[in-house]
Amino acid sequence: MGYAVREALRSIRRNSLMGIASISTVGLCLVCLAAFYLVSANIRHVATILESQVEIRVFLVEGLESKRVEDIRETIAGYKDVLSVRYVSKDDALRRLRQQLGQYSDLLADIEEANPLPASFEVSMKSPEKVGDVAEDIARLSGVESVSYKRELVYRLLLVTRVFRVTGTFLVAALAVATVVLVSNTIRLTLFARRHEIAIMKLVGATDSFIRAPFVLEGLILGFVGAGLASLVTRAAYSWVTVNVPKAVPFLPVLPGSPLLDRLTAILLLSGTAMGAFGSALSLRRYTQV
Amino acid sequence: MIRLKNVTKTYPNNVVALSNVSFTVAKGEFVFVVGPSGAGKTTLTRLLYREELPTSGSVVVDGQDVTELNPWEVPYLRRTIGVVFQDFKLLPDRTVYENVAFAMEVTGATRREIRRRVPWAIEAVGLKGKETAMPEELSGGEQQRTSLARAIVNKPSLLIADEPTGNLDPTTSWGIVRLMEEINRWGTTVVMATHAQAIVNSMQKRVIALSEGRVVRDEERGVYAHEARYLGIRRA
Numbered sequence: 001m002g003y004a005v006r007e008a009l010r011s012i013r014r015n016s017l018m019g020i021a022s023i024s025t026v027g028l029c030l031v032c033l034a035a036f037y038l039v040s041a042n043i044r045h046v047a048t049i050l051e052s053q054v055e056i057r058v059f060l061v062e063g064l065e066s067k068r069v070e071d072i073r074e075t076i077a078g079y080k081d082v083l084s085v086r087y088v089s090k091d092d093a094l095r096r097l098r099q100q101l102g103q104y105s106d107l108l109a110d111i112e113e114a115n116p117l118p119a120s121f122e123v124s125m126k127s128p129e130k131v132g133d134v135a136e137d138i139a140r141l142s143g144v145e146s147v148s149y150k151r152e153l154v155y156r157l158l159l160v161t162r163v164f165r166v167t168g169t170f171l172v173a174a175l176a177v178a179t180v181v182l183v184s185n186t187i188r189l190t191l192f193a194r195r196h197e198i199a200i201m202k203l204v205g206a207t208d209s210f211i212r213a214p215f216v217l218e219g220l221i222l223g224f225v226g227a228g229l230a231s232l233v234t235r236a237a238y239s240w241v242t243v244n245v246p247k248a249v250p251f252l253p254v255l256p257g258s259p260l261l262d263r264l265t266a267i268l269l270l271s272g273t274a275m276g277a278f279g280s281a282l283s284l285r286r287y288t289q290v
Numbered sequence: 291m292i293r294l295k296n297v298t299k300t301y302p303n304n305v306v307a308l309s310n311v312s313f314t315v316a317k318g319e320f321v322f323v324v325g326p327s328g329a330g331k332t333t334l335t336r337l338l339y340r341e342e343l344p345t346s347g348s349v350v351v352d353g354q355d356v357t358e359l360n361p362w363e364v365p366y367l368r369r370t371i372g373v374v375f376q377d378f379k380l381l382p383d384r385t386v387y388e389n390v391a392f393a394m395e396v397t398g399a400t401r402r403e404i405r406r407r408v409p410w411a412i413e414a415v416g417l418k419g420k421e422t423a424m425p426e427e428l429s430g431g432e433q434q435r436t437s438l439a440r441a442i443v444n445k446p447s448l449l450i451a452d453e454p455t456g457n458l459d460p461t462t463s464w465g466i467v468r469l470m471e472e473i474n475r476w477g478t479t480v481v482m483a484t485h486a487q488a489i490v491n492s493m494q495k496r497v498i499a500l501s502e503g504r505v506v507r508d509e510e511r512g513v514y515a516h517e518a519r520y521l522g523i524r525r526a
Contacts, residue, residue, distance in 0.1 A: 197381055203341075205365040207365045
């Protein structure tokens with residue numbers, strides 16, 4: 001084991017240029033992976049928040065007696081996917097509208113006498129994905145004029161996440177292939193530089209695994225160092241984002257770095273090491289017929 | 291120690307290197323394998339340490355048919371065999387000591403064993419004091435002694451030498467052969483493929499002569515070639 005470590009380090013030193021190239025591609029590939037991971041995690045986060053805010057507006061028929069209003073409220077509140085029901089009276093609706101208009105609220109002067117705004121319920125969901133079904137059921141109740149809900153934004157966000165993920169996966173996969181090829185080339189150079197040594201090792205009775213161990217280790221080290229650098233870069237960049245983005249765009253919720261980055265670092269180190277090992281295994285299989 | 295039976299080796303380009311070769315070598319014997327270039331000497335040695343497999347026939351070394359070994363068993367066979375070449379095959383970036391120790395390191399020997407046995411092997415080949423020299427600082431004879439030290443450091447039961455004196459002048463060659471004779475006296479079986487007529491003729495050891503892949507002569511206390519043939523070669 002000591003022998004393998006010594007030989008691996010020695011060979012990295014000797015081929016430092018190829019080593020640096022391999023480490024950089026591993027790093028680059030993993031930084032891209034990290035970026036896609038973090039961005040899609042955040043988009044999902046935003047989507048979840050928005051989804052939890054999905055509400056159904058239930059507009060009631062004009063002049064409904066209060067007993068019927070109460071019946072409808074209880075029916076809606078009884079649905080298992082519904083979280084809460086809030087009544088908005090005609091007066092409430094008008095007040096809100098006035099508030100929204102702000103300095104233009106004078107415009108409402110004419111309609112104050114005969115308020116045309118309907119009374120309504122605001123229904124918030126326990127399970128936002130059921131919003132369509134619940135809205136349909138509510139629409140069938142007598143005394144309900146119409147229902148409306150906004151899902152478009154959430155849908156679109158989730159779609160964006162999916163597109164983003166697919167593109168990201170392809171790009172990272174392509175980069176991973178390039179990385180593996182480069183690492184395998186580095187190992188191949190080492191193999192070539194040490195072919196006499198390998199021949200002698202075979203001659204004096206070294207086992208295949210003994211001969212291969214330093215090369216596999218070299219690949220592992222290249223992958224691991226690249227992944228380490230990628231983790232550092234990602235951590236630094238994301239800390240900057242978590243501090244500065246909320247300042248610039250206050251309403252955008254950014255996931256805190258703490259549990260997210262730790263998981264990401266583990267993923268990066270693991271996949272970097274795996275790429276390195278895979279790269280060296282590839283050239284060992286092709287270029288050492290022991 | 292060695293038993294070849296009906297061994298034939300044909301290379302993919304249809305060159306027949308050995309054809310129906312059979313002989314046995316007893317434990318502790320010293321055998322010269324002679325013959326002109328292309329007679330199959332190198333192929334024969336390569337079969338013994340299983341660098342190559344015969345096309346047909348069996349090769350038994352130390353009671354084991356090496357043609358039936360699994361690939362993973364080959365390293366363990368080679369640890370019992372020392373091999374020496376015309377071109378020494380030393381690692382140029384390592385000292386004499388490191389070159390010899392290398393053969394033990396790769397077999398997973400402990401540091402204590404290495405520290406005990408490497409100096410012994412270096413002293414046995416007469417290189418005491420040259421431990422820290424690099425191969426390029428050594429004469430050809432010293433380089434071959436280093437490779438002999440590497441070959442014997444694992445205490446092999448068989449020493450195979452393929453033209454070990456091919457790159458050396460006659461005096462130096464004699465030193466190497468005397469050393470191999472001594473290693474043989476310790477009980478190691480020695481098989482030496484060679485062109486060195488003078489050495490073969492004066493050593494009075496067993497001689498197996500190959501010609502075009504066939505054993506044409508196998509004599510105790512033999513010579514490189516009988517007079518008529520010998521003169522014939524010289525005249526040509």
